[in-house]
Amino acid sequence: MPSDITERVDRRAFLTLAGSGGIAGLSGCIGFGGDEESGDGGDGSGSDGSDSDGGDSGDDAPDTIVFGQPGALSGSFDFLQPGVSQAADAAVRHINEAGGPLGAELELVRRDTAVDPQEARTVATQLVENDNAAAIVGLFSSEINPLWDYLQDLRTPIVTPWPGSTFLDTRGGDKGTPSDVSDDEWVWRTVVGDTVHTGGSAVYALEEGFETLGIINGNTEGERSYVDGFLSVYEQNGGTVAERVEVELGSSSYQSALSRLFDADFDAFLVSMPQESAITALSDWSDGGYGRQPILSDTLAQQAVIDQVGSDLHGAWVASPGRSGPSYDTFEDIYNEEGDAEINGWTPPSWDSVQVTALAIERAGSTNPEAIQKNLGPVSRGEGTTVSTFAEGKEALANGEEITYRGAATPTDFTEHGNVFGSVTISTAESGGFVETTEVAAEDVREYVAEGEY
Amino acid sequence: MGLLQEIIFGLVTGSYIAIAAIGFTLIYGIVNMINFAYGEYISIGAFIGFLAANTLPGPLPVAVVVAMIGGGIVSIILARGFFTPINHTGPVPMLLTSIGLGIVLRNGLRLVGGRSARYFETETSTFQFDAIPDLPVGPVDLLGDFFVTSEQLVVVGSAVAVFASIHLLLTRTDVGIAMRAMGDDESLARVRGIDTQLIRDSVWVLAGVLAGLAGVLMAVQTNVSADTGFSHILQILSAAILGGAGSPYGAILGAYVIGLVLAVSTAFLPSSMTGLSSAVAFVILIAVLLVKPSGIAGTEVREA
Numbered sequence: 001m002p003s004d005i006t007e008r009v010d011r012r013a014f015l016t017l018a019g020s021g022g023i024a025g026l027s028g029c030i031g032f033g034g035d036e037e038s039g040d041g042g043d044g045s046g047s048d049g050s051d052s053d054g055g056d057s058g059d060d061a062p063d064t065i066v067f068g069q070p071g072a073l074s075g076s077f078d079f080l081q082p083g084v085s086q087a088a089d090a091a092v093r094h095i096n097e098a099g100g101p102l103g104a105e106l107e108l109v110r111r112d113t114a115v116d117p118q119e120a121r122t123v124a125t126q127l128v129e130n131d132n133a134a135a136i137v138g139l140f141s142s143e144i145n146p147l148w149d150y151l152q153d154l155r156t157p158i159v160t161p162w163p164g165s166t167f168l169d170t171r172g173g174d175k176g177t178p179s180d181v182s183d184d185e186w187v188w189r190t191v192v193g194d195t196v197h198t199g200g201s202a203v204y205a206l207e208e209g210f211e212t213l214g215i216i217n218g219n220t221e222g223e224r225s226y227v228d229g230f231l232s233v234y235e236q237n238g239g240t241v242a243e244r245v246e247v248e249l250g251s252s253s254y255q256s257a258l259s260r261l262f263d264a265d266f267d268a269f270l271v272s273m274p275q276e277s278a279i280t281a282l283s284d285w286s287d288g289g290y291g292r293q294p295i296l297s298d299t300l301a302q303q304a305v306i307d308q309v310g311s312d313l314h315g316a317w318v319a320s321p322g323r324s325g326p327s328y329d330t331f332e333d334i335y336n337e338e339g340d341a342e343i344n345g346w347t348p349p350s351w352d353s354v355q356v357t358a359l360a361i362e363r364a365g366s367t368n369p370e371a372i373q374k375n376l377g378p379v380s381r382g383e384g385t386t387v388s389t390f391a392e393g394k395e396a397l398a399n400g401e402e403i404t405y406r407g408a409a410t411p412t413d414f415t416e417h418g419n420v421f422g423s424v425t426i427s428t429a430e431s432g433g434f435v436e437t438t439e440v441a442a443e444d445v446r447e448y449v450a451e452g453e454y
Numbered sequence: 455m456g457l458l459q460e461i462i463f464g465l466v467t468g469s470y471i472a473i474a475a476i477g478f479t480l481i482y483g484i485v486n487m488i489n490f491a492y493g494e495y496i497s498i499g500a501f502i503g504f505l506a507a508n509t510l511p512g513p514l515p516v517a518v519v520v521a522m523i524g525g526g527i528v529s530i531i532l533a534r535g536f537f538t539p540i541n542h543t544g545p546v547p548m549l550l551t552s553i554g555l556g557i558v559l560r561n562g563l564r565l566v567g568g569r570s571a572r573y574f575e576t577e578t579s580t581f582q583f584d585a586i587p588d589l590p591v592g593p594v595d596l597l598g599d600f601f602v603t604s605e606q607l608v609v610v611g612s613a614v615a616v617f618a619s620i621h622l623l624l625t626r627t628d629v630g631i632a633m634r635a636m637g638d639d640e641s642l643a644r645v646r647g648i649d650t651q652l653i654r655d656s657v658w659v660l661a662g663v664l665a666g667l668a669g670v671l672m673a674v675q676t677n678v679s680a681d682t683g684f685s686h687i688l689q690i691l692s693a694a695i696l697g698g699a700g701s702p703y704g705a706i707l708g709a710y711v712i713g714l715v716l717a718v719s720t721a722f723l724p725s726s727m728t729g730l731s732s733a734v735a736f737v738i739l740i741a742v743l744l745v746k747p748s749g750i751a752g753t754e755v756r757e758a
Contacts, residue, residue, distance in 0.1 A: 245728050246729035255717075256720035260720060276679070308573050
């Protein structure tokens with residue numbers, strides 16, 4: 001191949017190309033963007049526009065109803081997705097076996113966001129505009145927070161098992177007025193917020209005598225939120241922070257950050273980072289012989305963390321959302337029939353998000369997003385007949401009864417801001433894995449959360 | 455801990471970057487293209503090394519050698535398949551091709567390698583040096599107690615071995631001298647009888663070998679995943695630009711400047727700004743380019 005016609009690039013051209021190429025390259029790192037499972041597009045939305053919140057049988061019910069599930073099929077949290085996907089799939093199967101919402105076939109369309117806000121925006125639009133999703137049963141804190149205004153404009157209920165962000169403590173839900181959507185915000189979460197389980201973690205830390213803390217956290221919204229939630233309870237109850245170091249994720253070494261952190265005097269240190277970066281940081285911590293008591297954020301309760309860091313990590317503990325929902329056993333039986341993915345802290349909430357949304361459709365008698373939004377509160381709170389699955393709820397609604405869904409992860413008793421309370425499980429690292437050592441009851445945590453602020 | 459410890463951390467980080475930056479800048483200097491897929495070459499090297507470590511008998515160095523050989527083979531195959539056919543189109547189409555190839559390779563690795571990160575099984579020893587005087591200057595201790603790990607020594611040692619090998623290659627071998635000649639003026643090199651395609655192929659193989667080594671070293675410290683190399687590509691690119699794009703010696707210098715700035719800024723920035731250490735490194739990059747647009751060592755090396 002003749003090469004003498006190839007012109008050399010001067011430096012300015014190189015820098016221009018490098019810059020533009022870098023931007024293009026970064027934009028290309030988003031992942032697959034395709035759907036893991038695809039429905040047929042369905043016709044499940046906007047069928048009649050009815051605002052009825054009674055037990056309408058849905059005369060013009062569609063043949064297919066679609067739920068969209070943005071997921072972490074790739075990216076930093078993809079190791080949690082199998083359990084969440086399996087729970088959602090199990091819920092869909094169970095609902096369809098029970099006759100489906102409004103007698104229609106429920107389908108789940110799952111698309112990868114790689115926990116990237118821009119990709120999440122694209123995926124949310126695709127799910128609503130192209131897939132005709134009646135509701136969205138996913139999205140992370142890191143996606144919801146920057147896209148908040150956009151998601152409100154989308155006016156489609158988002159019932160998600162993922163976000164712990166304190167940003168959502170006072171955002172979302174129906175504000176206690178189900179029939180009036182004018183004050184609504186369209187996000188609900190079926191997992192307890194960071195405020196709750198970090199509060200439990202903080203309470204436990206103080207009970208164990210760790211009154212001064214060092215903190216190392218990633219520089220993303222989720223990691224910051226976790227720490228902020230922890231500190232709001234920890235400092236309120238007498239704890240002090242000696243040093244806090246924020247780090248970029250994906251680095252090849254965290255030794256400089258650890259060196260800085262451990263120059264301070266503290267009893268224990270809190271690590272809030274995604275798993276892969278946390279393993280690198282904790283391995284550096286072990287190599288450096290820094291010692292002291294590690295407290296880990298909830299996503300780090302994974303066997304891989306212990307395996308890679310080694311015995312130095314033994315005794316580290318994690319506070320994660322408990323599995324104390326009234327219908328956990330029912331969920332677990334159906335879940336295990338679906339596959340063998342490991343259950344994590346976001347698995348039961350994924351089941352709950354699909355169940356409660358399907359029940360809202362059944363009660364509304366419509367797949368209109370506004371009708372669903374109006375019925376999420378009524379099927380989850382109040383004094384109606386307690387139901388633990390869609391099948392029970394469908395039957396009760398058919399009998400003209402009001403229902404109250406009691407979930408697998410928590411009681412799923414939505415607050416006015418679309419949040420749920422639940423217990424907090426403390427697990428301790430041992431050679432065989434994380435062992436559940438104690439549980440902080442939901443009532444105990446609730447006393448640290450001011451009324452109306454969650 | 456004192457400044458000495460931070461410098462050690464910076465040297466280790468710089469060594470990771472330097473090994474990869476040499477391969478990256480050689481491609482630019484001699485093949486005349488910016489290869490944005492180079493991060494994926496590193497990831498492929500990490501995967502090959504991991505596969506070798508888990509299937510072949512022998513210690514980790516065996517896997518490193520396999521990764522280097524495999525990296526070289528993959529690099530020349532990709533070059534022959536995607537870049538050599540469009541050599542005549544100039545740097546822009548080749549740049550765009552490399553971006554596309556990088557995306558394809560990264561997602562291909564995700565599909566083949568799975569979504570979970572994998573880890574090398576290694577043992578690390580730590581050597582503590584205590585009772586070192588602090589030697590304070592103002593609020594900063596210049597010395598003080600420090601430690602190094604066996605892993606850090608291996609990384610720095612590997613980097614030094616690579617630097618020496620590259621220097622010998624470029625100054626003592628016909629292939630290396632031909633590479634430098636092509637880097638200065640390809641047409642003139644051809645007139646003087648240099649087989650330029652052979653030299654291009656040699657550069658691709660060499661860059662792949664270095665990517666294989668960098669991939670295993672990075673993966674031992676972090677993990678093996680589709681993003682192992684990609685997550686460092688901006689640092690590698692910056693090192694190449696900072697040192698003087700096309701200059702391997704400049705890339706080495708640029709890598710250590712970035713490594714040291716990352717370490718020192720993390721240690722001494724205010725608490726609320728420690729997550730911005732990379733930004734500080736890029737500020738330095740911009741400042742250097744404003745003062746000396748050819749990069750730190752660009753001109754000097756071209757004249758060597």
